[in-house]
Amino acid sequence: MLQVAEELDSYRVEFERIEGDSADSRAQWINQIRKAAFGRFVELGFPTTRLEDWKYTNVAPIVKTSFTRDGRAWRTLPVEPLEPFTLEEVACAQLVFVNGHYSSDLSSLEKLPEGVTVSSLAVVLASTPASVEAHLAQHAGYHNQAFVALNTAFMEDGAFVSIPKDTIVDAPIHLLFISSARLGPPVPAGFKRGANDGGGSAPVAYPRNLIVVGSHSQARIIESYVGLEHDVYLTNVVTEIVGGENAVIDYYKVQQESEEAFHVATVQAQLGHSSTFSSHAIDLGGALVRNDLNVVLDGEGAECTLNGLYMVTGRQHVDNHTRIDHAQPHCSSRELYKGILDGKSRGVFSGKIVVHKAAQKTDAKQANKNLLLSEDAVIDSKPQLEIFNNDVKCTHGTTIGQHDQEAMFYLRSRGVDLAAAGSLLTYAFASEMLGRIKVGPVRARLEALLLTRLRDGAASEETP
Incomplete structure (x- = not known):
């Protein structure tokens, strides 16, 4: 995974700059995590196709493109371009982020039940960092995942959602992430925004989201990622989700990035006793998209449902990697991902269910179904089971056809x-x-x- 030093120099320079600017204003534990994560990223380098988990996804276009963080806090934007993506009519809270930064003017925090916190992570880290210390960067491991390490090193802003125990939030909480190179940092003369030629500089955002749902509570979270123009940019996002005992979490992720953009995302869900987690992942945009969705059923009787739909065309490339760890007895999981591929697009599905030794009475089903609308479209599908227990009921399969x-x-x-x-x-x-x-x-x-x-x-x- 090692790259030529020059390819990592720009990240090293940027990390040293922001560390020098703001290290004194952050809690010591945050500085330690960021430094450790960046050191691990340098050791790992970007993944290559020699790694089994990246066999079908070449991130060379990301490596070759020069990215620059947009350091400005965008407060306002024209409302009209955002209207197709907002959910103010149904959401009890809507947080809007522009190129990775929270916009208070575009956000609304109304009708929240008592005790519920929906806030910018940057605000929380500046005011009450102890409130996120128990979970932030504690579940999405960065030691073997280069993009998670990179996000952790540069984590600055994102959404923090905390639902106290015994609380039901009826209306959805909407987290809207908007990206645009037109709004990004200045670029060298002669560089044309939207040209994926590896030259010049394009904006990058590192949203970091933490969602904690307490015992016997319910919440519905929607994450939307949209691009306003056909631009080149990178979104590298990590979302950590923690569900307490008997928690019910309904989670949606809708990806409508620019078809010239890169989107790399990791969702890590940690579920307690008898909790229920359902995920609905929709992928429509992006030139190169990689989604890692990992769920740990860490309490007896926990359940999860993973639904996914990816619809791509042209030369789009979408890679969905999922992993469900059945760590405790009497847990169940259901997974169904469907792909529609046209043009010269390529899809990748790699789903792994791991049944650990202690996970008796596991009930797990996994399926991936793909519809190819073009003779040039390609799908690589790899459903997997790893079972270390003989008292289970597990099935998996895949279909590919026209x-x-x-x-x-x-x-x-x-x-x-x-x-x-x-x-x-x-x-x-x-x-x-x-x-x-x-x-x-x-x-x-x-x-x-x-x-x-x-x-x-x-x-x-x-x-x-």
Whole structure:
């Protein structure tokens, strides 16, 4: 994983600069974690395709691009471009971040139940760092993950959500992350924003999110990542989620980055006794996307459900890596990821379920289903089971195919043209995942976006 020293120099210079500027204002334990994480990042370097976990995803475009943190705290932006992505009509709280920095003017913190904290992590670290010490950087390990180490070294802002025990938050909490190179740091003369040529400088954001849901509490969290223009930039995000005993967490992550952008994300969920965690991951944007979703069922009777849908075209590359650790007895997990790939896009799914020795009576099911709309689209699917216990019930599998020809014939025989028939079958394939989204406005927007893409794709097929 080692790179030429020059490729890491810019990160070293930036780290030393921000350490010199603000180290004295931070708690000592934060400085120690950041320094240790950056040292580990330098040791690891960026991952290469020689590593099994990165076999199908080449991050050379990220390595070759020069990135610069946008150090400005963006307070206001024109509201109109943001309206398609906001959820003010249903969210009890909406935190907005621009190029990684919290914008108080664009955020709203109304209708929060008593005792609930929804805040910028930067504010918390500056005022009450002890309130996050028990969990921040304690669950998402950076010792073997270069991008987690890089995020931890540069963690500065993000969302902190804390739900006290015995609290039910009915309305969703929306965390909206907006990226734009147009708003980013100045670039050298001659560098054209949005040109992925590895030259010049593009903005990078390192959002760090911590979500803690206390015992016997319920919360619904939505993370949205959007790009305002077709720009080159990098979002390297880490989200740590902690669920107490009997906690119920409904978590959504919608990724609509620029189709020239890079998005690398790690979600680490730690679940206590009889807790329930459901994840809904939707990937639509990004030139190169890598998602790592790790769940540890660390309390007896814990349950998790992982749903995922990725829909890519052109030369987009989306890699979903999931890992579920059944660490305690009587836990169950259900996982279903679906992919729709068109053009010359590539998808990767690697899902691993690990049943530890103490995890008797484990019940786990995993499936990955992929629909290829083009002969040039590629999917690499690798569902895996590691079982160290013989008292379990586990299944896993994958399917890769094109539209069912009998269904196509049925629709054509009833007067439906070829393009429309294909769009109907594609919509039916995706609708199972969209139907699992419980937040009405989110589901409606994604359905509308899916229909628009299918309509545009059908129109392009009909154009000679």
